[in-house]
Amino acid sequence: MRLKHIQSYLAKLILCLSAVLLPLITNAQDTGKVAMADQMRGDGKIYVVVTVIFTIFLGIILYLFTIEKKIKKIEQNQP
Amino acid sequence: MRKIWWKVVCVLLLSVTIIVGLLMPVPALNILNETIRNLYFHVPMWFGMMLLFTVSLVYAIRFLNTQNLKFDIYTEQFAKVGILYGSLGMVTGMEWARFTWGDFWSNDPKQLASALSLLIYFAYMALRGAVPDYDKKAKISAVYNVFAYFIMIPLIMILPRLTASLHPGNGGNPGFGDLAPSMRPVFYTAVLGWFLLGCWIATLGIRYQLVAKKDLLTGGGK
Numbered sequence: 092m093r094l095k096h097i098q099s100y101l102a103k104l105i106l107c108l109s110a111v112l113l114p115l116i117t118n119a120q121d122t123g124k125v126a127m128a129d130q131m132r133g134d135g136k137i138y139v140v141v142t143v144i145f146t147i148f149l150g151i152i153l154y155l156f157t158i159e160k161k162i163k164k165i166e167q168n169q170p
Numbered sequence: 171m172r173k174i175w176w177k178v179v180c181v182l183l184l185s186v187t188i189i190v191g192l193l194m195p196v197p198a199l200n201i202l203n204e205t206i207r208n209l210y211f212h213v214p215m216w217f218g219m220m221l222l223f224t225v226s227l228v229y230a231i232r233f234l235n236t237q238n239l240k241f242d243i244y245t246e247q248f249a250k251v252g253i254l255y256g257s258l259g260m261v262t263g264m265e266w267a268r269f270t271w272g273d274f275w276s277n278d279p280k281q282l283a284s285a286l287s288l289l290i291y292f293a294y295m296a297l298r299g300a301v302p303d304y305d306k307k308a309k310i311s312a313v314y315n316v317f318a319y320f321i322m323i324p325l326i327m328i329l330p331r332l333t334a335s336l337h338p339g340n341g342g343n344p345g346f347g348d349l350a351p352s353m354r355p356v357f358y359t360a361v362l363g364w365f366l367l368g369c370w371i372a373t374l375g376i377r378y379q380l381v382a383k384k385d386l387l388t389g390g391g392k
Contacts, residue, residue, distance in 0.1 A: 141192045152181055160375045
């Protein structure tokens with residue numbers, strides 16, 4: 092009778108504790124490894140610089156191609 | 171020059187230069203630190219400039235041989251992109267010097283000599299603008315172009331090597347070939363890529379000028 096009382100008390104305590112602690116555990120797991128394009132932030136974020144320079148370079152190349160297209164049009168309109 | 175394959179090669183070479191050049195491990199040297207990667211961007215500007223001026227010289231000589239005004243347009247456009255590259259090389263060099271040698275301008279022999287050779291090519295453009303008659307302009311500026319080239323080479327390549335200089339490979343300093351032999355492949359990739367990009371820009375100018383000066387070229391002008 093008394094043992095049963097303690098058992099139910101323990102069960103309630105464990106339930107309460109787990110209710111409080113479980114989120115903490117999962118939270119700890121979250122902060123451990125969140126996949127967020129880590130490569131881009133590694134090595135002092137050099138990859139961001141590479142991306143920016145490469146974007147500018149591609150922009151210039153695209154611009155050259157559009158100029159070339161315009162020149163081609165003028166060349167073809169020649170009598 | 172209207173073919174696309176060499177433009178694709180140019181884009182590929184420069185993509186390799188930017189991505190591998192910025193990410194590949196480089197020798198860790200004092201003072202230079204990571205700025206050693208400027209070898210892939212600053213130095214090819216000057217190599218590209220000299221190669222473009224060489225192409226310009228070849229067309230200047232061809233013009234003097236044939237009197238074909240088409241070659242005068244070639245000469246002018248390649249010289250123009252060469253000047254653009256030289257100016258970019260000058261500005262990037264000053265930016266690099268600020269953080270390694272301590273000052274934007276330290277009157278280094280190579281800095282002075284390359285500034286002089288740029289001024290000589292600025293004068294080429296001024297000369298072209300000053301002569302109104304097109305045939306005369308073409309002839310005089312072609313002769314000047316030949317002289318300018320053979321002044322530029324000793325100014326940049328020979329004289330700075332004879333005196334004390336901050337530049338690597340000059341005045342007894344070890345060059346980058348000795349400092350960082352592992353950087354050679356990407357460096358040559360960069361030089362070729364930037365040179366091809368310069369040729370591409372020059373051909374766009376040439377094709378525009380060929381259309382714009384059509385009357386002069388066919389001799390039916392006026």
